[in-house]
Amino acid sequence: MxxxxxxxxxxxxxxxxxxxxxxxxxxxxxxxxxxxxxxxxxxxxxxxxxxxxxxxxxxxxxxxxxxxxxxxxxxxxxxxxxxxxxxxxxxxxxxxxxxxxxxxxxxxxxxxxxxxxxxxxxxxxxxxxxxxxxxxxxxxxxxxxxxxxxxxxxxxxxxxxxxxxxxxxxxxxxxxxxxxxxxxxxxxxxxxxxxxxxxxxxxxxxxxxxxxxxxxxxxxxxxxxxxxxxxxxxxxxxxxxxxxxxxxxNCGEGEVSGVVYKIARSNDNQKLAYIRMYRGTIKLRDTFKVMEGETIDKITKIQVFRNGKLCETNKLMGGDMGIISGLNHFRIGDIIGSPNEKIKNPSLTRPTLRVKVSVHEKENKNKLFNGLLELAEEDPLLECDIDLIENEVYISIFGEIQMEIIKDLLSSKHGIDLNFSEVMTIYKETIIQKESASANMFGRTNPFYAAVDFEVEPLKRGEGLKYVSQVSSGYLSKSFQNAVEEAVFQTCRQGIYGWEITDVLITFKDAIYDSVMSTPSDFRNLTPMVLMEAIYKAKVKLLEPIYEFHLKVPNEAGSRVVVDLQNMRATFSETGSMDNQFYIKGYIPIETSKNYNIKLASFTEGKGIFYTKFYGYIDLPEDVIKSKSKYGLDPLNKRKYLLQKSSAIKN
The missing domain is CATH 3.40.50.300 (P-loop containing nucleotide triphosphate hydrolases)
Known part of the structure; x- marks a missing residue:
């Protein structure tokens, strides 16, 4: 069929x-x-x-x-x-x-x-x-x-x-x-x-x-x-x-290729992976592992969609969709079998709002952590940040309706009564110039059996965070290399001002290790100090999220909206008038334009329209500083960082 x-x-x-x-x-x-x-x-x-x-x-x-x-x-x-x-x-x-x-x-x-x-x-x-x-x-x-x-x-x-x-x-x-x-x-x-x-x-x-x-x-x-x-x-x-x-x-021939497009949980809390198959056939008791992973999962149940119902079956063939049980280590976006050129990777938006989550009863902290991690598994863009030092939880969201839904879900499923802080805009950090930093083994501020050398270089806006290792895997083993890479991306989750670092190329230039004493932990602990030193020397600037907007109002309201938009630091790409409607297209900071659609509807008696969509991040004016509290250890504070790392190693 x-x-x-x-x-x-x-x-x-x-x-x-x-x-x-x-x-x-x-x-x-x-x-x-x-x-x-x-x-x-x-x-x-x-x-x-x-x-x-x-x-x-x-x-x-x-x-x-x-x-x-x-x-x-x-x-x-x-x-x-x-x-x-x-x-x-x-x-x-x-x-x-x-x-x-x-x-x-x-x-x-x-x-x-x-x-x-x-x-x-x-x-x-x-x-x-x-x-x-x-x-x-x-x-x-x-x-x-x-x-x-x-x-x-x-x-x-x-x-x-x-x-x-x-x-x-x-x-x-x-x-x-x-x-x-x-x-x-x-x-x-x-x-x-x-x-x-x-x-x-x-x-x-x-x-x-x-x-x-x-x-x-x-x-x-x-x-x-x-x-x-x-x-x-x-x-x-x-x-x-x-x-x-x-x-x-519906063809089951060829090498297996599919993708996980949704994760859900059954009534008995079993993980369900929604699969789109492109070619090949997967059957009960087949085993798969996440690409570049080691853990093997076995398929324990297959269900297909048929005439308004879910039907249990023993195979899922290319071209069809189904629900697979047993793929407990797979996440949304993971490939089943081999990659396929038909798998698309759209990127519509990213969360631009951040909110702190707290519970009324302290004994519900663990329930809150587990509940949010379960929601993040179903929605990877939820992005939970857990500050284990301050014992606080932050989540990234798209809007207040989503926040209400999260509250209702955790209340109904886990019995947790939540509080949310005031919603804040998510800013990002980048660097201005190319810089490098290194640490010698057994240096005055390096107690670890490792030495690393990093170079950081600014990228064009929107290119994100990129990492390249120039250290040969024949010299530095895979486990050490993996420890460095993991530490790089973990460190860049909060920069000088506490925001995620983006649009930077990080190059791992050189390393030294001791064949007897060095461990992956030495590289994992040293990397944040050296990398943050390079980023600090490269001079950080802040980026703010902006919308691309399209505004339409009756002609008589045109002068007012122009003033409003200028006060919100909007930039115009197109203005004009058509059919007694004044329109403006351009770009506007998310922070300054919150709830403007409500204000617009009020003074235009519902006739004004303010369309927005996420556009990206641009430089924040230099006279505006936005920072957030950091969680965990700050690698820039080397004395405190080393004291706590040394204490953790001893323990």
Missing amino acids: EIINIGILAHVDAGKTTVTEHLLYKSGSIKKLGRVDDGDTQTDSMELERSRGITIKASTIAYEWKGVKVNIIDTPGHMDFIAEVERSLRVLDGAVLVISAREGIQSQTRIILEILMQMKIPTVIFINKLDRMDADSQKVIDELKTEMLVKLVPIHKAIDEGTKNVRIENTILDNYVDEDVYEILSDLDNSILKKYINEEAITFEEVWQSICKYSKEGSLYPVFMGVALSGLGIEELLDGINKCLPTTN
Whole structure:
């Protein structure tokens, strides 16, 4: 059977989960429709999802339609859970992007569509909620064309839109082709271009085949319409997914290759690895180890998604998705078997907010640590920092909704009552110039049986932290080399001001060891002192996270928003006016623009729109200093560092 692995994506409240529910129902995979408002949909299975009416975790389910199996990943629509969307995108063959006909293109819609276009993931667009008052599908289409520069072909036309009597006409399928469609297809299809120029007849079959072909390539976006809540347009969408998105054969041949795209826990706390298989077959009792790892895991259970249910089986074949038990050392992103060129690595954003977590009862500290580590296993971007000296815990988050969910999850699952400190922005550190530092064995400030030499060099913004060893593994053994590398990345988690170090190339230049006395611990303990000395000499500067923004307001509010944005240290890339709307595009610090969307809605009576998406880090003005308390030992304070290390060694 052919398989399509798709994601259902949308801005929050566009109707994404309702679309998924009706695809399952119309295909016959479920016998009873659930509703988000009633908390009984198939994909929102967590109690918190049912009570809040939002998707928090990406969930996978499957249906069959006309001989094709479709695995669906229903993703969250709220920006605070964008990491769930990112992890889903890497394993998709195609996508369905749901847009509300009333609200139109919203912030999350823009972010998702941009990344779908960049990754060339074939996508079908479904304009939902045609029955809502003020629904305007044509406005959505125009916005997609003019603002997102999308090449799209409307398959449907809405009649009596904005009323309960709304219906759809299949323009393309009823052999009615608008002139715009010929022009769009002519840009992609030379055979249609030739006939169009020569004014030759172009058959409906040629048009439809061209739409399907270029949709499967990710060059064209067919647009379907309907009302998911009533089922209008769902059958047409089922056909569209089969025809316009690429299929893969369920083939078990070749070397095993798959990837873990989600980690969860069963009711009895067993680790569950969600796998997308690309080729080969994995079977019960097969053994695998994480790439470059040593520990071997044995598969104890395999489940596949089938017609709205999970079914236990004895194998999982290439092209399909499933849940594997027994891979206890595997994490999200780990490869099963050998790598595959089809595995994508999108990077939509990183958490830019940080908050301290505390508990009311001291005896719950261990519960808190364990609960957060379990959540971090399911969401690697949560990034827990545990200060064992001060006995404090910090987590990195995307927003306050995510913070509320974390609190609810730990309360319901572990019985922990949490407190959060005020949310702070996450800054980063980098260096200004190239420098080096070294330590001689048995030097005055080096009690370790090791000597190291490091060089640090600034990189371009956004390149991250890179490490290179120029020390031959034939000279310095793998265990010593690993100890140095681990210490380098651990040390760079907090720099001079306490923030993570980035955009730096660290080169391990030289080393000396004693063949009898030296241990990996000597190199692990010495590395932080020497590396931080080099970073200190290279002069550190701070970086702040910024958004790329797009603001639209009525013309009369234009002068006020310009002043507001200037006060928030925004920089403008484009300004203008269109249809009595003043717009500005540019970049703005996250710290200064917190909650500006609420302020904007207030003085524009809800007419102002402030879209933002994470852009990256830029230099913080020199007169602004942002620091945070450090946890653990500070290698720059060599006297205290050595005293504590010596004490630990003696103990």
